[in-house]
Amino acid sequence: MAGRTVAVVGGGCSGVLAARELLRGGDRVKLVEPGEPGGGLAYGTARPWHLLNSRAGAMSADPDDPGHFARWAGASADEFRPRAEYGRYLREVFDGLSGVEVVQARATGLSAHGVALEGGREVRADEVVVATGNPAAAQPAARPEHPDYIADPWRPGALEAIPSDVPVLLVGAGLTAVDVVLTLTADGRRDAPITAVSRRGRLPLAHTPVPAPPTSVPFGQARGLRDLVRIVREAASRAGDWRAVVDGLRPVLDQLWGSFSAAEQEQFLRHLARPWECHRHRMAPSVGATVDALREEGRFEVRAGGVRSMTAPPAGGLLVELEAGVQWFGAVVNCAGPGRLPAAAGSFAGNLLDEGHARLGPHGLGLDIDPQGRVIAADGRVRDGLWLIGPLRRGARWETTAVPEIRSQARALIDRGK
Template sequence: NTVYINDPWDTKAIDTVGAGDDVLIVGSGLTAVDKIVELEGKGHKASIYVLSRHGLFPNRHTKNFQRRSQVEFSCSSALSALERIRQRAANPTATKKVTDWRQVIDELRPVTQKWWLSLPLPEQKRFLRHLQTYWDIHRHRMASEIADKIEATREKGKLKIIAGRIISVRAEGDRLTVDVRERGKETSRSIRVSKIINCTGPQSSLAKVDSPLLANLETRGLIHSHVLGTGIAVRPDGQVVNRMGQPVPGLFAIGPLLKTELMESVAVPELRGQALSLATKIASLAKAMDCPDASALERA
């Protein structure tokens, strides 16, 4: 259906968006930012609505700030972690200059997974429910030049941000009427658009993901949902755990399916580290099994 674009990276589908088409983008992360900039670059003239639960865009990078070295970070609750991050961002450095909060977030990056794995399950659940969105907009940021473009589009009234959720969508002629309930309000409002673009990111819930492979593995009991509801149950090294709680020999996962297990599992540095670790492990397993291609795997 050309009015609903489920894959924002489907260039042919995006090319069907006309300059005069009002557009609703669902999701307000970096993918949404990319699509707004792309549409602007193609001469799009009509309104762009962006809808997400909190209506928050990623924060911006700054051009000049010094990254500090890795720090130890150990907090036993989501709230104490939030307070410690705030304190570090507010405290002056040795040079008496106020620390840029971006430094604080970036210095935590190498230790985030270790900290996440140390949290009790109830605290992980609390973080995902109350703090995940705020962490994401500070952690996954826009380039300063891109942020300027987004702000300019917003200031001229073309870009409209809505915090809320979709109640219903109905076709009326060649357009769609979308009923939206805004955050904190009891009543809904309607917007009319020609296109809807899904920018909510990869689906990691087994109950919702459209994957014959994952559905087959789940039916066979080889995978099951993480206890917190999204992603799959794995060991910290990515080895899949079956429905009986046992590791499945030779079955591993990387990327978004590990997001609940590891928290940081979608950005390139984390994916690169996971891929390297997994490749090393597979090469070691192949060598132990005396596979003919084990040496080639190790060299790769």
């Protein structure tokens, strides 16, 4: 399969890593991206105080050189570096690739000979790799059309426009909410409190400054989800640091996810996914310390529950009905995680679904794929030459949003079809 022309749709982390590996395998690469390759949402919009939530030693673009990023950054393997710095690293990695044709345009779907672009043009290619990143964020059911409701906190200038003397509500309490809190309090001038609300009211937990070695879990005897949860809890109590057990599970998470029945997967999503995410996707230690200090000072609080309604009073801001009653906020910021497909699919993936080139993956978390990563069409047939890497594999896989896993998926493209 080597030596073919491959169009990579998406120029974020997934797209850069895919392009790098395809070139190594001898393919010709056309990268379709309307912006600058290498940034992506996670890194291109980050501020100096936004840190990676993985250590530098895990973030290399090269599977054969785990220390590549740490050396580039002049950092130790255990450090948590700025996300904006990692964006510069990815751009430098991309700039060092020889032979990539960059097509600065927005892909709208597939064409008869490759990828269709806005304006009626197309990119001709033998194969296509979908590397478009995360689905769009979920939106609360009570979402209003109002200037004080910020649907996208990464929109340039959105957070800076919020006055420092009005209370702010964050809908969601994950890593995006943490980033927003850091931005709103960065200059030290915020007088009014920030409240985050989520169904469980749980923030991500924090890494330790020095990692404990991963601990393997004897899950071979587990009979279903309930039994596995018991085994993991017992292992965590024996290990002393639950982080070692969580990190030890990482290499086998896709295997475990695939072993669950559809009902068990749905049960996990309803009851265990959020606690798992809090343990798995952790804050850098310094970020955790900052958040703890803000909570102790009363400048930031986290509540359990949901948003029942939002209304706009004539004087501005939003009246939000929460579990504890109605409260006025000068701004409401959506910090929810990725939404479910098809609503959150994005224009390119949404078009693949609409045209029957793809079908929904399990639970609407992503697109469906075969074991090799090829997209499965609406008629159940595998689409030869249409590949998927990155977060949109979720559902068919579980552990597919972090750099080490995406890096492995990109490397596997070299041997695709063999």
